Amino acid sequence: MELVLHRPQNARGARAVTAVRPGRPRRTRSDRPGPGASSSHRAPWVVSGVTVLASAAVLPWGAVALGPSVSFVPAMIGIVTVFDVLSVYLLVGDYRDGGDLRLLAMASAYAWSLVAMSAYALAFPGAVATDPPFALTASMAPYFYLAWHGGFPFLLGLAWAPWPHRWNRRTPAPARLRTAVAVTSGAVGLALVMVLLLLVNARSLPALIVGLDTSRMTTFTAPVVVPVVVVSLLVIALGTRERTGPERWTAVAVLVCLCDLALTYTTHTRFSLGWYAGRTLTILAAGVVVMAMQQAFRTLKTQAQLDARVDVLTGLDNRREACARLPRMVAHARHRGTSLGIVALDLDHFKTINDVHGHETGDLVLRAVGRVLGDCCRFHDLAARMGGEEFLLVLDDADTEGTAAVAERVRRLVAQIRVPGHGGLEVALTASLGTTVASGPDLDDVPSLLDHADRALYAAKAGGRDRVVDVRDVDGADGPDPTSASSVLATPGAAAANR
Numbered sequence: 001m002e003l004v005l006h007r008p009q010n011a012r013g014a015r016a017v018t019a020v021r022p023g024r025p026r027r028t029r030s031d032r033p034g035p036g037a038s039s040s041h042r043a044p045w046v047v048s049g050v051t052v053l054a055s056a057a058v059l060p061w062g063a064v065a066l067g068p069s070v071s072f073v074p075a076m077i078g079i080v081t082v083f084d085v086l087s088v089y090l091l092v093g094d095y096r097d098g099g100d101l102r103l104l105a106m107a108s109a110y111a112w113s114l115v116a117m118s119a120y121a122l123a124f125p126g127a128v129a130t131d132p133p134f135a136l137t138a139s140m141a142p143y144f145y146l147a148w149h150g151g152f153p154f155l156l157g158l159a160w161a162p163w164p165h166r167w168n169r170r171t172p173a174p175a176r177l178r179t180a181v182a183v184t185s186g187a188v189g190l191a192l193v194m195v196l197l198l199l200v201n202a203r204s205l206p207a208l209i210v211g212l213d214t215s216r217m218t219t220f221t222a223p224v225v226v227p228v229v230v231v232s233l234l235v236i237a238l239g240t241r242e243r244t245g246p247e248r249w250t251a252v253a254v255l256v257c258l259c260d261l262a263l264t265y266t267t268h269t270r271f272s273l274g275w276y277a278g279r280t281l282t283i284l285a286a287g288v289v290v291m292a293m294q295q296a297f298r299t300l301k302t303q304a305q306l307d308a309r310v311d312v313l314t315g316l317d318n319r320r321e322a323c324a325r326l327p328r329m330v331a332h333a334r335h336r337g338t339s340l341g342i343v344a345l346d347l348d349h350f351k352t353i354n355d356v357h358g359h360e361t362g363d364l365v366l367r368a369v370g371r372v373l374g375d376c377c378r379f380h381d382l383a384a385r386m387g388g389e390e391f392l393l394v395l396d397d398a399d400t401e402g403t404a405a406v407a408e409r410v411r412r413l414v415a416q417i418r419v420p421g422h423g424g425l426e427v428a429l430t431a432s433l434g435t436t437v438a439s440g441p442d443l444d445d446v447p448s449l450l451d452h453a454d455r456a457l458y459a460a461k462a463g464g465r466d467r468v469v470d471v472r473d474v475d476g477a478d479g480p481d482p483t484s485a486s487s488v489l490a491t492p493g494a495a496a497a498n499r
């Protein structure tokens with residue numbers, strides 16, 4: 001007899017499961033990579049390549065004068081400041097969670113950036129005022145700009161350099177807050193000393209800009225700043241080559257700083273195309289890591305939500321998700337006036353398989369059963385592992401004959417499963433299944449629905465296992481003890497009856 005449904009059954013279910021290869025479990029919702037996951041490791045390379053190519057494309061026209069913009073520099077400084085504050089907050093939070101000193105050193109680089117960029121804002125004409133307080137000479141803004149481009153990559157390089165392993169220690173939890181305050185305060189204090197020294201010696205420092213001409217800045221500072229950034233980039237690339245988190249983007253931030261300097265040093269003119277392109281890259285350099293961290297947090301949140309719903313071993317819904325979905329399916333069936341078919345499944349003698357062949361073989365069995373159940377269900381049906389070797393199927397819009405047909409099909413496919421066991425033996429298994437169908441008023445009591453399927457499962461066990469029993473055929477058989485090993489309602493692991 002065929003299942004009476006609105007949609008045809010999944011044709012893949014007709015394929016017999018005759019073998020399961022160790023180490024190659026079926027890709028399920030729990031282990032299938034999400035959209036873009038395979039490309040996430042290439043993203044830093046792609047962004048780096050695009051940045052270098054874009055910078056090279058601008059160079060031939062870098063000296064084209066565009067004129068001053070009233071809003072560009074204040075907007076650039078504001079965006080960089082926001083990125084710096086977010087970066088310090090997130091990195092210090094990560095450090096307090098895990099105690100990784102590299103993250104704290106990275107936070108100190110952004111604290112330095114925050115101070116240096118604030119000083120740049122107070123020295124650049126028109127950024128915060130027409131006559132800014134730090135503009136003691138026309139060269140003060142370029143000096144603070146170079147302090148940012150030198151100190152920021154340098155501190156990032158210190159954070160991710162390939163230091164000896166014995167130096168890569170984690171701070172004990174009780175000392176993390178104190179250490180975080182001390183290190184970030186030290187970075188801010190060091191940056192403030194730098195600002196103070198530049199202001200005190202402003203009149204004696206060489207002029208870096210004459211009118212809009214910045215060629216003297218290239219002559220005096222490029223031999224010092226460029227090597228610092230290049231060395232920082234190399235040590236960061238070495239230190240993060242085996243890392244998988246957002247810190248991989250640190251090298252991209254420093255590379256962007258280098259492209260920024262290349263545009264600034266080669267155009268020699270303030271308010272030119274190259275100058276504006278360089279300041280735009282400053283925004284990218286400050287924000288690329290925090291954006292990567294934000295994406296990592298979103299990925300972790302998505303994975304946590306998935307782990308809360310899915311059984312990792314089989315890829316089916318877990319008990320929590322089943323308990324959440326079943327009332328919704330019942331309400332939907334009641335609203336449409338359709339019926340639900342419920343199948344309770346329990347593997348026979350599963351404890352013996354674990355005891356004789358080991359838990360690894362038991363895991364292979366559960367994966368194979370999960371594949372069978374997933375292939376026998378439609379998208380809107382429910383297939384869940386309720387705990388241990390207990391499974392539940394809820395078939396939407398299914399009548400009694402159709403539910404029995406699906407249950408029998410599952411039983412046959414489970415009986416065809418073969419997995420490698422101890423000593424080169426093949427392990428075969430069987431399953432007992434209990435079915436019930438509910439419609440109309442019967443849908444009002446969800447616990448009773450599961451209890452009926454459980455009573456039928458209990459009868460299948462008592463009748464010799466490896467069979468399907470409908471609750472209508474139980475004929476007053478005693479229901480299972482709620483703590484019985486054959487009850488899908490029992491707490492997982494609460495019983496250890498012989499299967």
